[in-house]
Amino acid sequence: MKLPDIGPDPLPPSMWARSVSRYEPHGLDVLEAHVVAHRMNASKWTKSSALQKIWAFLVGFVPWLASIGGFAALLGDDRAIRLGRMTPRDAGDIPFASVCYAIAALGVVVLLVDWVREGRKRTPGLRLTMTIVFVFGALGIPVAYTLAAREGVDMGLMMLPAYVMMGLAILLFILVQMSPLPEMKVQEIALEDLDEKTVKRLLMLRSRAIDTLVQRGLINSDAVDIKALKARPLGRLHIEDDT
Structure with a gap:
């Protein structure tokens, strides 16, 4: 299932989870799109020194x-x-x-x-x-x-x-x-090419965003197994077959 287009200027996952309105699209596919869009910053962070x-x-x-x-x-x-x-x-x-x-x-x-x-x-x-x-x-x-x-x-x-x-x-x-919008032609790192530390950071950021959405009532924790949700592979949060 293809991730939705969130534009060239997306918020980081946690910031999006705190600010998104319940009247705007806020499904798991939208969250995963924000997580995936953040992979370049996450890669840069994991490679930086203390x-x-x-x-x-x-x-x-x-x-x-x-x-x-x-x-x-x-x-x-x-x-x-x-x-x-x-x-x-x-x-x-x-x-x-x-x-x-x-x-x-x-x-x-x-x-x-x-x-x-x-x-x-x-x-x-x-x-x-x-x-x-x-x-x-x-x-x-x-x-x-x-x-x-x-x-x-x-x-x-x-x-x-x-x-x-x-x-x-x-x-x-x-x-x-x-300032100019980010150029869409810039080649991003493919998910399968991300190193382990970057994947772990992205999953951590995704878990925090999920917790925020649960606290705000945008994800029903009674109807969804949150632990299983967080365990889904990167890029497939919105695909139920991977639970």
């Missing part, structure tokens, strides 16, 4: 984690505040949030450089990261001004890093969006 993997993690996760951290510093945790585990949020949290936003801005710059170095590909995950960075900056700025106004504190340039971060996020989002 230092390269650490760098990829930092480049990919630091910007949005730092932007969320900046917003969290301003918003606080109401439950922890009620339990006395942390002090109520005030203007004193603004400098820490500013540092987080500055780290996120630096992370976006590194992402930009890395994106150019990697060939300026239209990467869905990169656009999603920039959206997250922008949203948590936009959410944090009014909270910071509210805290400052409540205590009569002069904001000065304390939230400048947030504005810089958001501007850089918009710039990188636009650049990625305007």
